[in-house]
Amino acid sequence: MTANRALSSTSRKSAWIPATFVGAMGLVVAVNVVMVYFATSTFPGLDTDKAYVHGLAYNDTLRRAAASDALGWTASAAVSDGRLTVDVRNAAGSPVPDLALQGAIVRPTTTMMDREITLSADPAHPGRYAAELDLPAGGIWELRLVAGNAPGGTAWQWTDRVIVP
Incomplete structure (x- = not known):
């Protein structure tokens, strides 16, 4: 036992x-x-849908960007009181009127808050374009604009970071 x-x-x-x-x-x-x-x-890290298909046309994208840069245009953007204003100047520093500006304002960290925007010309200020914004959050946003009616058939494109209060 x-x-x-x-x-x-x-x-x-x-x-x-x-x-x-x-x-x-x-x-x-x-x-x-x-x-x-x-x-x-959570965020998958993708900036665009169909990245592979876009990558196949990357040389065309580079050609369009070079043509846009060759115009020598500059722009400045500001956001205040829910209103985005963009001033566009040509290489000589003169305002560029009568553009059809469209684009997007996107969050660098997520695609869930991205907004498509269309800017309208400000008749009182040649070369100034504006759009009303209804963004869900403040902070740093990326503004991506394209003007398809630039001289010579060039699509002028511009990207900048803006701070939304």
């Missing part, structure tokens, strides 16, 4: 080893499940 007590006592003392192993593996699985959830439910 003494031998049975010694064996029983030893098995009870070592019963924690498999329980600890199973508990540790359960913890590892639980942490991995949480990490997989957050990895698949």
